[in-house]
Amino acid sequence: MRTGLDMARRLDLSGRVFGKWTAIERSPDSGYWKCRCTCGIENFIPVSNLTTGKSTACVKCGHKGDGNGARHAALRRNGEHAERSRTNEYLQAAACKSRAKIAGLAFGFASVSECAQWIRANTPTVCPVLGIPLIRGIGARHGFRNNAPSVDRVDSKNGYVSGNMQVISFRANAMKNDATQDELERFARWVLRG
Numbered sequence: 001m002r003t004g005l006d007m008a009r010r011l012d013l014s015g016r017v018f019g020k021w022t023a024i025e026r027s028p029d030s031g032y033w034k035c036r037c038t039c040g041i042e043n044f045i046p047v048s049n050l051t052t053g054k055s056t057a058c059v060k061c062g063h064k065g066d067g068n069g070a071r072h073a074a075l076r077r078n079g080e081h082a083e084r085s086r087t088n089e090y091l092q093a094a095a096c097k098s099r100a101k102i103a104g105l106a107f108g109f110a111s112v113s114e115c116a117q118w119i120r121a122n123t124p125t126v127c128p129v130l131g132i133p134l135i136r137g138i139g140a141r142h143g144f145r146n147n148a149p150s151v152d153r154v155d156s157k158n159g160y161v162s163g164n165m166q167v168i169s170f171r172a173n174a175m176k177n178d179a180t181q182d183e184l185e186r187f188a189r190w191v192l193r194g
Protein backbone atom coordinates (compact mmCIF):
# COMPACT_ATOMS: atom_id res chain seq x y z
CA MET A 1 0.00 0.00 0.00
CA ARG A 2 2.70 2.43 1.04
CA THR A 3 4.76 1.94 -2.12
CA GLY A 4 1.61 2.34 -4.22
CA LEU A 5 0.87 5.59 -2.46
CA ASP A 6 4.44 6.82 -2.78
CA MET A 7 4.39 5.97 -6.46
CA ALA A 8 1.12 7.83 -6.96
CA ARG A 9 2.66 10.79 -5.18
CA ARG A 10 5.71 10.85 -7.43
CA LEU A 11 4.05 10.23 -10.82
CA ASP A 12 4.22 13.24 -13.10
CA LEU A 13 1.04 13.17 -15.12
CA SER A 14 1.06 16.77 -16.36
CA GLY A 15 -0.25 16.96 -19.92
CA ARG A 16 -1.10 13.29 -20.06
CA VAL A 17 -4.47 12.34 -21.56
CA PHE A 18 -6.81 9.78 -20.01
CA GLY A 19 -9.89 9.50 -22.24
CA LYS A 20 -11.39 12.99 -22.17
CA TRP A 21 -9.31 14.05 -19.18
CA THR A 22 -6.06 15.95 -19.50
CA ALA A 23 -4.02 16.04 -16.30
CA ILE A 24 -3.14 19.62 -15.36
CA GLU A 25 -1.51 19.72 -11.95
CA ARG A 26 -0.90 17.67 -8.85
CA SER A 27 -3.47 18.26 -6.12
CA PRO A 28 -2.27 19.33 -2.65
CA ASP A 29 -3.93 16.08 -1.53
CA SER A 30 -1.44 13.48 -2.62
CA GLY A 31 -2.87 10.85 -4.90
CA TYR A 32 -5.08 13.30 -6.76
CA TRP A 33 -4.54 15.26 -9.95
CA LYS A 34 -6.49 18.23 -11.19
CA CYS A 35 -7.81 17.29 -14.64
CA ARG A 36 -9.64 19.14 -17.38
CA CYS A 37 -12.32 17.35 -19.40
CA THR A 38 -12.61 18.11 -23.14
CA CYS A 39 -15.79 20.08 -22.24
CA GLY A 40 -13.75 22.38 -20.00
CA ILE A 41 -14.94 21.07 -16.61
CA GLU A 42 -12.12 20.62 -14.08
CA ASN A 43 -12.07 18.18 -11.21
CA PHE A 44 -9.68 16.40 -8.85
CA ILE A 45 -9.37 12.72 -9.80
CA PRO A 46 -7.53 10.00 -7.89
CA VAL A 47 -4.43 8.95 -9.84
CA SER A 48 -5.44 5.30 -9.57
CA ASN A 49 -8.79 6.07 -11.23
CA LEU A 50 -6.92 7.69 -14.13
CA THR A 51 -4.30 4.99 -14.60
CA THR A 52 -6.81 2.15 -14.35
CA GLY A 53 -9.31 3.81 -16.69
CA LYS A 54 -11.98 4.01 -13.99
CA SER A 55 -12.43 7.69 -14.74
CA THR A 56 -12.22 8.81 -18.35
CA ALA A 57 -14.41 11.94 -18.42
CA CYS A 58 -16.40 14.32 -16.24
CA VAL A 59 -19.78 13.11 -15.00
CA LYS A 60 -21.66 15.06 -17.67
CA CYS A 61 -19.60 13.73 -20.58
CA GLY A 62 -19.68 10.24 -19.08
CA HIS A 63 -23.46 10.23 -19.68
CA LYS A 64 -23.12 10.47 -23.47
CA GLY A 65 -22.80 7.48 -25.79
CA ASP A 66 -22.91 4.23 -23.84
CA GLY A 67 -26.42 3.44 -22.58
CA ASN A 68 -25.01 2.63 -19.16
CA GLY A 69 -23.18 5.94 -19.10
CA ALA A 70 -25.35 7.53 -16.43
CA ARG A 71 -25.10 4.53 -14.14
CA HIS A 72 -21.38 4.27 -14.70
CA ALA A 73 -20.95 7.96 -14.11
CA ALA A 74 -22.88 7.71 -10.86
CA LEU A 75 -20.75 4.79 -9.74
CA ARG A 76 -17.62 6.72 -10.63
CA ARG A 77 -18.86 9.76 -8.78
CA ASN A 78 -19.65 7.71 -5.69
CA GLY A 79 -16.33 5.94 -5.99
CA GLU A 80 -14.47 9.20 -6.02
CA HIS A 81 -16.57 10.52 -3.19
CA ALA A 82 -15.95 7.39 -1.14
CA GLU A 83 -12.25 7.58 -1.86
CA ARG A 84 -12.06 11.00 -0.26
CA SER A 85 -14.40 10.57 2.68
CA ARG A 86 -14.60 6.89 3.51
CA THR A 87 -12.55 7.12 6.67
CA ASN A 88 -13.29 9.10 9.77
CA GLU A 89 -9.56 9.74 10.02
CA TYR A 90 -9.71 11.61 6.73
CA LEU A 91 -12.62 13.70 8.02
CA GLN A 92 -10.79 14.36 11.29
CA ALA A 93 -7.66 15.37 9.40
CA ALA A 94 -9.66 17.69 7.15
CA ALA A 95 -11.22 19.25 10.27
CA CYS A 96 -7.74 19.73 11.78
CA LYS A 97 -6.56 21.47 8.63
CA SER A 98 -9.51 23.84 8.48
CA ARG A 99 -9.33 24.60 12.22
CA ALA A 100 -5.62 25.33 11.82
CA LYS A 101 -6.38 27.68 8.95
CA ILE A 102 -9.17 29.50 10.78
CA ALA A 103 -7.14 29.87 13.98
CA GLY A 104 -3.91 30.75 12.18
CA LEU A 105 -2.15 27.68 13.61
CA ALA A 106 0.46 25.45 12.02
CA PHE A 107 -0.66 22.37 10.09
CA GLY A 108 2.44 20.18 10.06
CA PHE A 109 1.45 17.75 7.32
CA ALA A 110 1.99 17.87 3.57
CA SER A 111 -1.62 16.86 2.97
CA VAL A 112 -4.88 15.89 4.63
CA SER A 113 -4.16 12.26 3.67
CA GLU A 114 -0.82 12.38 5.47
CA CYS A 115 -2.47 13.79 8.58
CA ALA A 116 -5.13 11.07 8.34
CA GLN A 117 -2.37 8.45 8.24
CA TRP A 118 -0.83 9.94 11.37
CA ILE A 119 -4.21 9.85 13.16
CA ARG A 120 -4.80 6.23 12.09
CA ALA A 121 -1.36 5.21 13.32
CA ASN A 122 -1.72 7.05 16.62
CA THR A 123 -5.23 6.13 17.72
CA PRO A 124 -4.95 3.97 20.84
CA THR A 125 -7.58 1.39 21.75
CA VAL A 126 -8.28 3.16 25.03
CA CYS A 127 -8.62 6.88 25.75
CA PRO A 128 -5.38 7.86 27.56
CA VAL A 129 -7.32 10.41 29.65
CA LEU A 130 -10.49 8.57 30.72
CA GLY A 131 -9.59 4.92 30.10
CA ILE A 132 -12.74 4.30 28.05
CA PRO A 133 -12.52 2.32 24.77
CA LEU A 134 -11.88 4.33 21.64
CA ILE A 135 -14.06 3.04 18.82
CA ARG A 136 -12.65 3.70 15.38
CA GLY A 137 -14.94 4.19 12.45
CA ILE A 138 -17.55 6.12 14.35
CA GLY A 139 -17.97 9.83 14.01
CA ALA A 140 -18.88 12.34 16.67
CA ARG A 141 -22.34 12.56 15.11
CA HIS A 142 -23.12 8.86 15.52
CA GLY A 143 -23.96 6.80 18.59
CA PHE A 144 -21.18 6.13 21.10
CA ARG A 145 -20.13 9.71 20.47
CA ASN A 146 -18.16 9.78 23.72
CA ASN A 147 -16.01 6.90 22.50
CA ALA A 148 -15.19 8.47 19.15
CA PRO A 149 -11.48 9.21 18.67
CA SER A 150 -10.75 12.93 18.70
CA VAL A 151 -7.57 14.86 17.96
CA ASP A 152 -6.36 16.92 20.91
CA ARG A 153 -3.64 19.54 20.82
CA VAL A 154 -1.53 19.02 23.92
CA ASP A 155 -0.66 22.71 24.11
CA SER A 156 -3.64 24.62 22.76
CA LYS A 157 -1.39 27.53 21.83
CA ASN A 158 0.42 25.33 19.32
CA GLY A 159 -0.86 23.90 16.09
CA TYR A 160 -1.53 20.54 14.47
CA VAL A 161 2.00 19.17 14.40
CA SER A 162 2.68 15.55 15.32
CA GLY A 163 4.59 16.45 18.50
CA ASN A 164 1.63 18.47 19.77
CA MET A 165 -1.13 16.02 18.91
CA GLN A 166 -2.68 13.07 20.67
CA VAL A 167 -5.82 11.08 19.98
CA ILE A 168 -8.18 10.99 22.96
CA SER A 169 -11.89 10.32 23.36
CA PHE A 170 -14.44 12.85 22.17
CA ARG A 171 -15.71 12.89 25.78
CA ALA A 172 -12.32 13.88 27.21
CA ASN A 173 -11.79 16.45 24.49
CA ALA A 174 -15.21 17.98 25.11
CA MET A 175 -14.53 18.16 28.87
CA LYS A 176 -11.19 19.80 28.20
CA ASN A 177 -12.59 22.31 25.77
CA ASP A 178 -15.72 23.20 27.69
CA ALA A 179 -14.20 23.87 31.06
CA THR A 180 -11.61 26.35 32.23
CA GLN A 181 -8.66 25.19 34.35
CA ASP A 182 -10.35 26.71 37.39
CA GLU A 183 -13.64 24.93 36.68
CA LEU A 184 -11.85 21.59 36.23
CA GLU A 185 -10.02 22.01 39.54
CA ARG A 186 -13.21 23.00 41.34
CA PHE A 187 -15.07 20.10 39.71
CA ALA A 188 -12.37 17.57 40.63
CA ARG A 189 -12.28 18.85 44.23
CA TRP A 190 -16.07 18.63 44.43
CA VAL A 191 -16.19 15.07 43.04
CA LEU A 192 -13.35 13.91 45.31
CA ARG A 193 -14.60 15.74 48.42
CA GLY A 194 -14.83 13.91 51.69
Ligand SMILES: [Zn+2]
Pocket residue numbers: 020037038039040041057058059060061062
Ligand atom coordinates in the same frame (compact mmCIF):
# COMPACT_ATOMS: atom_id res chain seq x y z
ZN1 LIG B 1 -16.81 16.86 -19.71
